């Protein structure tokens with residue numbers, strides 16, 4: 001089986017990266033993590049990649065005059081590693097239309113809300129303030145507008161009485177770690193296509209939405 005070579009872009013902790021590394025360690029997983037690239041040196045995600053024996057690169061955005069020259073270097077590194085698909089996992093830089101166009105339909109991201117609700121930062125605080133009863137996470141193809149783009153999969157978790165943002169964040173993160181490897185499977189295996197900016201899954205592809213209830217097995 002030839003596996004799709006995936007580059008993972010991170011900026012920090014890398015717990016979603018870990019979920020992808022763990023999934024890709026299975027011989028039947030359709031993607032291979034070929035490079036982990038961080039814009040920040042010394043972050044935990046880089047150590048996770050090294051522990052998994054995956055090549056790493058650090059491209060500090062501050063070394064570049066503008067976003068696009070940074071992204072051209074990032075792209076050169078990803079392509080030198082043979083990556084044909086890119087997964088952003090806690091990558092905390094907004095990307096330019098140049099980058100989106102270059103990687104069009106080959107660039108995915110995970111966001112900690114049920115998009116299109118709560119794009120941007122501080123999603124868990126905002127969900128609590130809004131009083132929503134369900135919250136969650138979304139894996140989507142990246143488009144020019146931040147946290148928008150065709151939705152590959154979502155996972156929902158309940159908001160419980162007395163929740164603090166940290167409680168909600170932890171509950172959503174558990175769902176992220178289940179959702180992201182499932183979505184990457186579908187994209188890497190070519191089991192999705194985009195029609196009219198909506199993702200169509202092949203017949204028989206794994207269900208792409210679920211409710212994660214604390215205490216129940218996923």
Ligand code: GRF
Nearest residue numbers: 013014015016090110111112
């Ligand atoms: C996750 O909540 C992800 O959805 C968001 O940033 C966080 C990254 O966490 N984009 P980690 O680095 O994967 O642990």
